[in-house]
Amino acid sequence: MIPQHWNGYLLILGSFLVALLLAVYPLPMAWRWWRPELVLMVAIYWISVFPLTISLFFLCILGLYQDLLEGVPLGQHGLSLVIVAYICILSYQRVRNFAVWKEAGWVFVLVGLAQLPGNWVQSMAGRPLTGLFFLAPALASALLWPFLRMVLDSLSRYYRVT
Numbered sequence: 001m002i003p004q005h006w007n008g009y010l011l012i013l014g015s016f017l018v019a020l021l022l023a024v025y026p027l028p029m030a031w032r033w034w035r036p037e038l039v040l041m042v043a044i045y046w047i048s049v050f051p052l053t054i055s056l057f058f059l060c061i062l063g064l065y066q067d068l069l070e071g072v073p074l075g076q077h078g079l080s081l082v083i084v085a086y087i088c089i090l091s092y093q094r095v096r097n098f099a100v101w102k103e104a105g106w107v108f109v110l111v112g113l114a115q116l117p118g119n120w121v122q123s124m125a126g127r128p129l130t131g132l133f134f135l136a137p138a139l140a141s142a143l144l145w146p147f148l149r150m151v152l153d154s155l156s157r158y159y160r161v162t
């Protein structure tokens with residue numbers, strides 16, 4: 001029997017594992033630019049709900065693991081996760097009061113900010129991206145945000161995560 005307070009930690013860990021699996025799920029080449037940043041979105045959600053539960057060190061290690069899974073230069077996702085998490089920790093009290101569509105706009109801004117260090121790391125590795133098409137994952141993430149929020153809200157209610 002698992003103690004009641006462990007439900008939250010197991011749900012958070014499980015949601016990150018599912019997000020990691022979906023981050024490497026193969027998509028057709030035409031859709032690869034539109035893949036939402038699910039790991040980042042799950043981090044945004046849990047930081048907005050439980051701001052002091054997830055540490056920046058955990059997110060950095062999670063980002064390094066995501067780098068290894070996706071085969072990108074080490075530090076790309078870790079840097080992005082830590083930057084966005086820090087911004088979320090500073091602003092979670094305001095964002096809690098937003099409507100869902102305003103939260104989706106906030107997610108667009110945060111994922112767009114996360115794409116900038118990723119674009120910088122890719123250019124340092126010799127693969128520069130041109131234009132604003134690197135913001136396509138931010139748009140896809142913002143459009144998916146209401147659904148993800150609804151699913152994670154219902155899971156946290158079901159498992160009585162407080």
